[in-house]
Amino acid sequence: MQTSLERIHEKIADLETKISHLRIAERELLALDKVAARQTKVAPSPAPKAKQKPGPKHASRKLQTSKPLASKAAEPRQSLAAAISEVLDQHGALSAAELSERINAAGREVNNRAVSFALQGLKKRGLAKTKDGKWSAGKTRGRRAASPSGVSLVQSEAAE
Incomplete structure (x- = not known):
């Protein structure tokens, strides 16, 4: 046992x-x-979206003001170049570092390098200019007035 x-x-x-x-x-x-x-896994291809015709501009503005606050929070944020243009319009000539500080103070985290690249892009488009290390707004962003005859300068030169 x-x-x-x-x-x-x-x-x-x-x-x-x-x-x-x-x-x-x-x-x-x-x-x-x-x-x-x-x-x-292979993702299914997205179905093509139907394109909508743009409505009148004044009607879309009315719709935007009546939207609830939750949908406004989901809107895409302003581009860095637009933010820089806005700061330059408000505060005048500033250095790149001061621009970066003001944009950061407004609640958007950017570094000096990104601001510098955006400023160079604005300079190429003529929307910003530099003098003595300070950046200022270039030409205004409005539309050019039409010529009195309704023909553009390029078309009139081509006709001659």
């Missing part, structure tokens, strides 16, 4: 074999999960 000590040793051996089998099964399951995670 077996002693109780021998029975305990047998149970321990059985439990150790069960543990080893469970560890093997766990490794196999993890390997299968990794393989499944690596396989990428």
Whole structure:
């Protein structure tokens, strides 16, 4: 007859074999999960959206004022160049670092490098100019007035 000590040793051996089998099964399951995670699923192509005709400008302005506040928060933020133009219009000539500080103070995080690149783009378009290390607004962003005859300068030169 077996002693109780021998029975305990047998149970321990059985439990150790069960543990080893469970560890093997766990490794196999993890390997299968990794393989499944690596396989990428092809996303369905989006359906083409129907284009809408733009409505009258005055009607769209009325709709924007009546929208709830939640939809206004979802609107895209102002471009950096537009923010720089706005700051230059409000405060006059400023250095690039001062522009960056004022835009950061307005709640938008930008660095000096981004401001510098945006200023160079504005300069190329003629919307900003620099003098003595200070940037100022260039030409105004309004539309040019039509010539009295209704023909542009380019068209009149081509006709001659």
